[in-house]
Amino acid sequence: xxxxxxxxxxxxxxxxxxxxxxxxxxxxxxxxxxxxxxxxxxxxxxxxxxxxxxxxxxxxxxxxxxxxxxxxxxxxxxxxxxxxxxxxxxxxxxxxxxxxxxxxxxxxxxxxxxxxxxxxxxxxxxxxxxxxxxxxxxxxxxxxxxxxxxxxxxxxxxxxxxxxxxxxxxxxxxxxxxxxxxxxxxxxxxxxxxxxxxxxxxxxxxxxxxxxxxxxxxxxxxxxxxxxxxxxxxxxxxxxxxxxxxxxxxxxxxxxxxxxxxxxxxxxxxxxxxxxxxxxxxxxxxxxxxxxxxxxxxxxxxxxxxxxxxxxxxxxxxxxxxxxxxxxxxxxxxxxxxxxxxxxxxxxxxxxxxxxxxxxxxxxxxxxxxx
Amino acid sequence: xxxxxxxxxxxxxxxxxxxxxxxxxxxxxxxxxxxxxxxxxxxxxxxxxxxxxxxxxxxxxxxxxxxxxxxxxxxxxxxxxxxxxxxxxxxxxxxxxxxxxxxxxxxxxxxxxxxxxxxxxxxxxxxxxxxxxxxxxxxxxxxxxxxxxxxxxxxxxxxxxxxxxxxxxxxxxxxxxxxxxxxxxxxxxxxxxxxxxxxxxxxxxxxxxxxxxxxxxxxxxxxxxxxxxxxxxxxxxxxxxxxxxxxxxxxxxxxxxxxxxxxxxxxxxxxxxxxxxxxxxxxxxxxxxxxxxxxxxxxxxxxxxxxxxxxxxxxxxxxxxxxxxxxxxxxxxxxxxxxxxxxxxxxxxxxxxxxxxxxxxxxxxxxxxxxxxxxxxxxxxxx
Numbered sequence: 001x002x003x004x005x006x007x008x009x010x011x012x013x014x015x016x017x018x019x020x021x022x023x024x025x026x027x028x029x030x031x032x033x034x035x036x037x038x039x040x041x042x043x044x045x046x047x048x049x050x051x052x053x054x055x056x057x058x059x060x061x062x063x064x065x066x067x068x069x070x071x072x073x074x075x076x077x078x079x080x081x082x083x084x085x086x087x088x089x090x091x092x093x094x095x096x097x098x099x100x101x102x103x104x105x106x107x108x109x110x111x112x113x114x115x116x117x118x119x120x121x122x123x124x125x126x127x128x129x130x131x132x133x134x135x136x137x138x139x140x141x142x143x144x145x146x147x148x149x150x151x152x153x154x155x156x157x158x159x160x161x162x163x164x165x166x167x168x169x170x171x172x173x174x175x176x177x178x179x180x181x182x183x184x185x186x187x188x189x190x191x192x193x194x195x196x197x198x199x200x201x202x203x204x205x206x207x208x209x210x211x212x213x214x215x216x217x218x219x220x221x222x223x224x225x226x227x228x229x230x231x232x233x234x235x236x237x238x239x240x241x242x243x244x245x246x247x248x249x250x251x252x253x254x255x256x257x258x259x260x261x262x263x264x265x266x267x268x269x270x271x272x273x274x275x276x277x278x279x280x281x282x283x284x285x286x287x288x289x290x291x292x293x294x295x296x297x298x299x300x301x302x303x304x305x306x307x308x309x310x311x312x313x314x315x316x317x318x319x320x321x322x323x324x325x326x327x328x329x330x331x332x333x334x335x336x337x338x339x340x341x342x343x344x345x346x347x348x349x350x351x352x353x354x355x356x357x358x359x360x361x362x363x364x365x366x367x368x369x370x371x
Numbered sequence: 372x373x374x375x376x377x378x379x380x381x382x383x384x385x386x387x388x389x390x391x392x393x394x395x396x397x398x399x400x401x402x403x404x405x406x407x408x409x410x411x412x413x414x415x416x417x418x419x420x421x422x423x424x425x426x427x428x429x430x431x432x433x434x435x436x437x438x439x440x441x442x443x444x445x446x447x448x449x450x451x452x453x454x455x456x457x458x459x460x461x462x463x464x465x466x467x468x469x470x471x472x473x474x475x476x477x478x479x480x481x482x483x484x485x486x487x488x489x490x491x492x493x494x495x496x497x498x499x500x501x502x503x504x505x506x507x508x509x510x511x512x513x514x515x516x517x518x519x520x521x522x523x524x525x526x527x528x529x530x531x532x533x534x535x536x537x538x539x540x541x542x543x544x545x546x547x548x549x550x551x552x553x554x555x556x557x558x559x560x561x562x563x564x565x566x567x568x569x570x571x572x573x574x575x576x577x578x579x580x581x582x583x584x585x586x587x588x589x590x591x592x593x594x595x596x597x598x599x600x601x602x603x604x605x606x607x608x609x610x611x612x613x614x615x616x617x618x619x620x621x622x623x624x625x626x627x628x629x630x631x632x633x634x635x636x637x638x639x640x641x642x643x644x645x646x647x648x649x650x651x652x653x654x655x656x657x658x659x660x661x662x663x664x665x666x667x668x669x670x671x672x673x674x675x676x677x678x679x680x681x682x683x684x685x686x687x688x689x690x691x692x693x694x695x696x697x698x699x700x701x702x703x704x705x706x707x708x709x710x711x712x713x714x715x716x717x718x719x720x721x722x723x724x725x726x727x728x729x730x731x732x733x734x735x736x737x738x739x740x741x742x743x744x745x746x747x748x749x750x751x752x753x754x
Contacts, residue, residue: 001373001374001375001376001377001380001444001663001666001667001670002372002373002667003372003663003664003667003668004372005372068372248749252749252750252751255751256750256751256752263754264752266751266752267751267752267753267754268754269738269741269742269754271751272741272742272745272746272749272751273738273741273742273745275744275745275749275751276740276741276742276744276745276748276749277741279681279744279748279749280681280684280685280744283661283681284654284657284660284661284685287657287660287661287664288653288656288657288660290372290374291374291656291660294372294373294374295374304652305656308652308653308656308657311649311650311653312653312657357646359649360645360646360649360650360653361642361645361646361649362649363649363652363653364639364645364646364648364649367630367648367649367652368630368634369630369633369634369639369644369645369648369649370634370639370640371639371640371642371645
């Protein structure tokens with residue numbers, strides 16, 4: 001049993017804290033107003049720090065860390081509301097590492113790790129009940145090409161991504177394709193979101209890609225999607241944990257300063273007990289996330305653990321950020337205070353890679369409960 | 372980070388489980404006695420002495436006093452399995468009185484009490500609460516007069532569970548009128564058979580017996596005092612630091628029973644029920660991690676404070692929530708008590724539902740735990 005970080009992890013976090021304080025503080029406000037929502041310069045600096053290679057083998061330029069290292073780093077990013085597709089790109093890279101052919105690994109991983117290439121996963125089909133679908137879903141294999149039409153939603157940062165990991169169902173089973181985002185026939189629309197996390201709609205119309213775009217084998221698509229989902233859920237849990245730690249910190253600092261009725265409001269038990277509930281919620285989220293990451297790092301089954309982490313983090317995200325706003329009173333709803341930034345992003349993170357209900361259904365199945 | 376037991380700890384854990392499985396009938400008998408609300412019966416005493424024989428009741432203690440000189444993680448492992456198999460996860464002697472005697476008691480007290488505690492032969496009733504001293508423990512008023520060759524005690528105690536079968540009272544009493552109040556409290560070990568002591572039962576909503584204890588001119592010998600005069604409140608707080616491990620062993624057992632019930636009755640077709648059970652499983656796992664964190668801190672001589680408060684609050688509140696959920700799942704049948712042919716799972720959850728209230732009160736209410744988390748954990752100022 002060991003709840004401590006390793007020396008290397010402490011070093012990583014110290015440098016992350018400094019870097020994020022210097023480079024990322026308030027960036028979210030700028031980026032929210034910009035079209036790209038992402039800073040190539042920042043990306044290059046992160047590559048220099050080795051962050052983009054944190055979970056990859058040395059031979060591709062990585063530093064061979066594990067999921068615990070990744071989760072710790074993403075947690076730090078959450079504290080700073082780091083904007084940009086960091087985790088999204090890394091999990092795409094992990095899919096290539098685990099399922100790609102040697103030639104694909106050589107083609108994609110060094111570029112990704114050097115910060116020259118963003119890869120976004122395009123997995124979610126639109127729900128016809130939620131709006132009209134203008135592009136019929138189609139994928140045909142002709143000669144040595146795939147011809148693809150379809151719509152994918154909530155593709156993170158697709159408007160600046162170089163490559164897409166695109167999932168589709170063929171008559172030979174589900175597949176994942178690595179598609180050059182500059183291929184003719186792709187239309188990308190970046191949607192305004194509560195969380196400034198730049199979810200995109202992409203529409204593919206008769207997009208032609210070579211057969212070599214296939215990641216892994218024909219029919220492996222669902223398995224790869226599931227992997228991407230669980231890595232995504234885990235990293236999102238870590239991001240939420242970091243965000244909420246910051247929310248608690250800001251709230252406690254505020255409660256120690258703010259005076260009403262000639263007293264610091266932090267002396268009131270009504271405030272203290274809410275703060276206690278907030279930090280308990282966050283600690284639960286944190287330990288569940290760490291345990292899931294530890295299991296993944298040791299190649300143990302972690303489906304239930306990841307869903308426990310994300311279901312808890314998702315709901316804590318809503319509860320804790322809401323309470324943070326409440327305890328800030330009028331300042332909590334003011335644009336000038338940072339609290340509203342966290343409150344908004346908390347909602348996006350809550351529903352990204354599955355909300356609480358979604359993951360509880362997975363937990364129920366893992367417990368042997370039959371729907 | 373590492374969330375697993377070491378190979379040695381894992382081996383030990385297996386040995387503990389094997390022990391309880393080999394003594395399963397005795398253990399079930401003990402659990403039944405305990406769950407009747409009457410506390411220790413003959414089966415409890417017998418299994419405690421068997422655990423004591425192994426040196427597992429106080430595994431962290433020196434060998435001369437019946438311990439094994441093992442680290443706290445081993446104590447956690449025993450407690451978790453005791454909780455699972457017996458519902459009793461520690462004795463008051465092993466968890467609170469013993470450690471204080473070990474660090475502040477006289478040599479005579481050590482020689483007299485420690486071995487019997489470690490052997491599971493004696494038990495202490497905590498003598499802290501009074502009618503006017505609950506969360507504000509320093510307000511306790513039971514009065515001790517120093518009469519040169521003995522102490523004379525007068526007053527009363529409330530909610531002193533275990534007094535009807537424990538041999539000794541672990542008594543917090545007022546030895547001086549001071550300001551602040553906590554500086555005039557001392558700790559005593561009193562033989563509960565001493566003339567002048569009357570123990571009268573009080574029944575909880577959960578059907579558990581606790582007691583009101585009256586001291587009417589009770590004479591106790593001078594060597595009954597533990598440590599220094601007027602330092603009792605510090606020892607009481609210190610003892611709380613020793614006894615901060617909670618486990619989810621019992622909670623997990625009951626949850627698994629509920630899970631099986633839901634599967635067997637086909638109630639898992641209901642998505643609402645699946646959601647609730649999945650949420651509980653998540654909460655129980657988070658509480659288990661909190662418990663391990665506290666054990667790990669103790670293991671490396673760190674004093675957990677807000678972490679322990681969080682654990683205590685969480686375990687008792689999740690227990691209540693689990694029982695509440697089971698009641699919802701049983702629907703109208705939940706109200707039926709043991710004995711009715713329509714009661715579910717022999718009405719055991721009905722009884723536990725009532726009994727679980729107590730855990731949120733005893734050893735510090737959830738509200739007090741929230742104060743501790745806010746003030747010690749987050750550094751919020753006292754009002």
